[in-house]
Amino acid sequence: MKKTLTVNIGGSVFHIDDDAYEHLHQYLSNIRSHFAKVEGCEEILWDIENRVAETLHAKLSDGKQVITLTDVQEVIRQLGEPEQIDNEADTGSATSAKPSSPKGPRRLYRNPDGAILGGVAGGLAAFFQIDTTLVRLAFLLLTFAGGASIVTYLVMWIIVPRANTTAEKLEMKGERVNISNIEKSIKEELEDVKKNVKQFSADAEKAIRQKSAGRTSGQAFAGGIGTALGEVFTVVAKIIAALIGLALLFTAIFLLIGFIWVLAGGPISIDSDFGIQAVTFQSLANLIFTDIRLSNLSLVSMVLLTGVPLLAMLYAGTLLIVGSRARIKYFGRVALLFWLIGLGLGLFALASGTRNYMHQRSVVEETALPAIATDTLYVDVNTQRYADIGVPATGGADLDNWELMWIIQNGHRHHRPLVRIVETTTDNIEIIVNKKARGAQPQIARQNASNIVYSFSQIENRILLDPFFAFPEADGWRAQRVTIEILVPENTHVILNHELKETFDVHRNKTRELSLTINKIHTSEVAQPAAESL
Amino acid sequence: MNLENTKAQMRKGVLEFCILSLLSAREAYANDLIQTMKESRLLVVEGTIYPLLTRLKNDGLLTYRWVESTGGPPRKYYSATPEGISILEELRQTWNELVLAVSNATTTNPNKEAQVDNPQNL
Numbered sequence: 001m002k003k004t005l006t007v008n009i010g011g012s013v014f015h016i017d018d019d020a021y022e023h024l025h026q027y028l029s030n031i032r033s034h035f036a037k038v039e040g041c042e043e044i045l046w047d048i049e050n051r052v053a054e055t056l057h058a059k060l061s062d063g064k065q066v067i068t069l070t071d072v073q074e075v076i077r078q079l080g081e082p083e084q085i086d087n088e089a090d091t092g093s094a095t096s097a098k099p100s101s102p103k104g105p106r107r108l109y110r111n112p113d114g115a116i117l118g119g120v121a122g123g124l125a126a127f128f129q130i131d132t133t134l135v136r137l138a139f140l141l142l143t144f145a146g147g148a149s150i151v152t153y154l155v156m157w158i159i160v161p162r163a164n165t166t167a168e169k170l171e172m173k174g175e176r177v178n179i180s181n182i183e184k185s186i187k188e189e190l191e192d193v194k195k196n197v198k199q200f201s202a203d204a205e206k207a208i209r210q211k212s213a214g215r216t217s218g219q220a221f222a223g224g225i226g227t228a229l230g231e232v233f234t235v236v237a238k239i240i241a242a243l244i245g246l247a248l249l250f251t252a253i254f255l256l257i258g259f260i261w262v263l264a265g266g267p268i269s270i271d272s273d274f275g276i277q278a279v280t281f282q283s284l285a286n287l288i289f290t291d292i293r294l295s296n297l298s299l300v301s302m303v304l305l306t307g308v309p310l311l312a313m314l315y316a317g318t319l320l321i322v323g324s325r326a327r328i329k330y331f332g333r334v335a336l337l338f339w340l341i342g343l344g345l346g347l348f349a350l351a352s353g354t355r356n357y358m359h360q361r362s363v364v365e366e367t368a369l370p371a372i373a374t375d376t377l378y379v380d381v382n383t384q385r386y387a388d389i390g391v392p393a394t395g396g397a398d399l400d401n402w403e404l405m406w407i408i409q410n411g412h413r414h415h416r417p418l419v420r421i422v423e424t425t426t427d428n429i430e431i432i433v434n435k436k437a438r439g440a441q442p443q444i445a446r447q448n449a450s451n452i453v454y455s456f457s458q459i460e461n462r463i464l465l466d467p468f469f470a471f472p473e474a475d476g477w478r479a480q481r482v483t484i485e486i487l488v489p490e491n492t493h494v495i496l497n498h499e500l501k502e503t504f505d506v507h508r509n510k511t512r513e514l515s516l517t518i519n520k521i522h523t524s525e526v527a528q529p530a531a532e533s534l
Numbered sequence: 535m536n537l538e539n540t541k542a543q544m545r546k547g548v549l550e551f552c553i554l555s556l557l558s559a560r561e562a563y564a565n566d567l568i569q570t571m572k573e574s575r576l577l578v579v580e581g582t583i584y585p586l587l588t589r590l591k592n593d594g595l596l597t598y599r600w601v602e603s604t605g606g607p608p609r610k611y612y613s614a615t616p617e618g619i620s621i622l623e624e625l626r627q628t629w630n631e632l633v634l635a636v637s638n639a640t641t642t643n644p645n646k647e648a649q650v651d652n653p654q655n656l
Contacts, residue, residue, distance in 0.1 A: 011607040031581075040588040047564065047584040050607055054565065080579020087542055 004066055010046075010053030014060075016067040024052070024072045027081075029191070034082035036184065051079060106174035109163035110156075113192075117235055118157035126172045157232055245320025252313035259306055263299075279406055287477040288353045298349040304342025308335050357438040357479065361445035363452075369429040372461040376493040377429065379421075379486065382457065382464040389414060389468075404468055405477075412470035417454060417482035419465065423490055430487040431456065431463070437471075437480045448478045456484070545576060549586055551629060552576055554622045557596060558614040567612075587612060595621055 003018040016024070031048060035041045055075045056067055079085075111122030114132070121139060125132040142149035163169045166185050175181050262268060267278030281302065285295040312335050318326045389409040404414045424430070435452040439445030454469035469482040488494060549571075556567060564583055571577045590596040595618035598610040614622065 035585065038585065040585075040592050043588045044584045047587070047610070048581055051564065051580065051584070053607065078579070079581040082581075084579045085581040085585060 009056065010050035012053045012057060014053075014056060014067050015065055016072075017069060020067050020069040020072045023069055023076075025191075027072075027076050028052075029188070031082045031085075032188075034086060048079065055079075105171070107168075107171040108160055109168055109172040110160050111169075111172060112162055112164070113169075117153070118231055119162060120153055120156045120160065123160060123163070123172060126174075129174075154232060158229060241320045245317045248313050248317030248320065250317075252310050252317060256310050256314070259310060263303065288356065289349070290356060290476060291352075294349055294352050297345055298353070301342050301346035301349055304338050305346055308339040308342065311335065356440050356476070358440055359442045359445040360436060360438045360479070361442060361449050363435045363446065363449040365433045365435070367431045367433075369431065369458050369463075371428060374461050375491060376461060376495065377488060378462040379419075379494060379496050380462055380464050381467050383467070385466050385468070408473050409470075411473050412453070413473055413477075414468040414470050415480060415482070416467065417465075417469050417484050420483060420485045421494055422485055422487050424487045425490065426487070427489050429463075429489070429492075432485040432487065434483040434485070435469070435480070436482075437475075438478045445478070448475050448480065451475055452480050452482060454482050454484075542578075548629070549576060549582070550590060551622075551625045553583075553586060553590065554595060554614055554618055554625065557612050558619050558622050561611050561613040563601070563609045563611045565609075590618070594618075 004015050005018060005021050007014055007016050007021060009024075028045070028049065032041070032045055035044050038044070052075055055078065056071060059067070059071045059074075106127060108127045109123045110119035111126055111132075112119045113122065115122055116136070121135040122132050125135045128135075139149045139153060142152075161168075163172045166182050166189070170181055170185055262281050265280050265282060267280055268284070281299065282295065285298045286292075289295040289298065312331075315326075315328070315331060315335075389407050391407065401416050404416060407414055433454050433456075435449045435454065437445055437448035437452065439448050448471070452469050452471045455466050457464045463486065465484065469480070471480045486494075552571065553567060556562060556570060564587065567587075568577065568580050568583055571583070572580070577583065587596065591598065591612070595615060596612050597615050598612045600608045601611050603609050
């Protein structure tokens with residue numbers, strides 16, 4: 001299906017395809033402009049148009065009523081392009097006709113017809129009588145050579161006046177401003193306007209915007225600069241908006257990729273060393289929720305809470321680049337609705353999950369160690385335990401608490417304990433292991449606490465502490481915590497292994513000062529302590 | 535050497551002569567002329583005839599009258615004016631001299647070529 005126009009060619013009425021019309025119109029315009037300076041131009045045109053009508057007429061029959069593009073192309077081939085005609089007929093339009101219509105002074109204007117930005121390239125092209133595309137290309141290429149052309153363009157945009165009137169447009173093209181030229185120019189423009197009016201109905205909104213943006217020109221120079229500045233700002237604002245849109249789009253796309261990765265069960269944290277399990281969102285949710293349904297609910301909630309804003313970002317970015325054409329009806333409302341649903345589900349899951357942490361209980365194990373012969377106590381880390389959970393003994397201490405958590409050995413997760421050294425007045429060294437955990441019920445919390453496994457050993461005056469405690473994987477994460485208090489008699493010299501310092505959070509009694517040597521942390525007496533330690 | 539261009543240059547000068555010649559014999563409208571001249575391969579593209587007719591008319595060598603046609607716009611029937619006919623006589627004489635000169639130049643022994651005027655100067 002094609003749109004057909006009804007046209008009058010040489011006094012006859014023809015039905016002609018839209019594209020065929022454009023082609024023919026272009027051809028006749030070319031002939032007009034080519035022979036514009038030849039005496040009897042109108043007559044030549046009239047004759048040629050009649051010939052076109054005659055030839056086209058011969059192509060029609062009862063079965064064929066519409067002129068097609070092929071018909072027009074054939075006719076044009078038969079009649080010849082203006083250059084061919086001129087070459088044979090030697091009208092001298094290129095050379096001898098010039099003196100009869102001398103050129104006027106050429107002036108630099110911005111050409112608003114067919115402009116992409118401010119018409120600077122078009123104006124320069126008219127001034128130097130070269131193709132506009134070449135000028136644009138030059139501007140573009142020079143952008144890469146330091147970007148000076150951008151500044152040049154902006155400056156010219158602002159200071160070079162725009163060719164508003166027909167006379168100015170003739171001056172721009174270097175044609176003499178006389179009545180016949182103006183008439184001709186106006187006629188040509190009217191043709192363009194006719195064409196525009198047709199497009200107008202198809203693209204009304206755009207046309208209105210263009211008119212309101214640019215066509216309110218003042219005659220005064222200052223007014224012209226004002227309009228030009230306005231144009232500059234409009235376009236610059238558009239470019240900035242597009243850049244922001246692009247940034248939004250890229251960010252959203254990358255985040256979406258990550259998001260989908262997590263949704264598909266991809267690991268959040270990847271650490272192939274030490275055989276650490278991949279941490280997925282699902283496994284995180286399972287740490288908190290005992291009920292698999294709640295765990296799934298939290299997943300849905302996350303999808304909505306994170307996915308909806310990401311889609312909104314994508315949408316906003318597209319809008320900024322493409323403009324309001326890409327607008328989707330009710331997008332905002334639907335997005336907000338889904339996000340609120342996600343929030344509701346999330347709050348519900350959170351409330352349900354929080355119940356698992358309602359109560360805290362502790363289990364305390366006190367061990368009195370046999371008295372030691374010297375007054376120096378060494379506290380050391382049992383690095384051998386790393387090997388037990390499949391981590392090389394050397395370097396294994398680099399594991400932080402988060403990574404340690406994901407090492408599951410014999411159905412147990414692992415966590416670091418807290419160490420505190422406290423002075424006492426008793427003679428014995430005592431170790432108090434305080435295990436804490438939470439649960440939905442007091443007895444569950446107590447059960448979780450007593451499920452925690454922690455061990456240490458003593459060889460003479462050396463205490464070997466395990467670098468981590470373990471709790472059953474099935475318990476989930478219930479804020480299991482272990483605090484080790486080492487109660488030491490007054491005046492005992494405590495030497496902490498440097499490994500210990502890296503492994504534990506060492507809490508110390510206020511009355512003792514830790515002094516740091518290269519590899520060891522020594523504790524030493526402070527002068528003032530007596531009152532406090534009592 | 536651009537052969538096509540040379541051929542076009544050769545045709546150029548004689549087109550007006552041919553048109554005048556045809557129209558001095560009988561009245562005709564553009565299509566008749568196109569038909570005749572295309573048959574004798576004087577025209578490559580039809581459009582050429584129109585600027586030529588207009589120029590000859592403006593120079594007063596041709597005149598035309600409107601003739602109503604069936605199923606189309608009125609047609610211009612061109613004919614040569616008395617001035618056109620006298621110009622035609624002049625052109626014809628020049629043409630004959632030219633033909634003679636060219637045929638001499640192209641058939642004589644290359645040794646004698648200096649005897650003949652260069653046709654391009656005519």
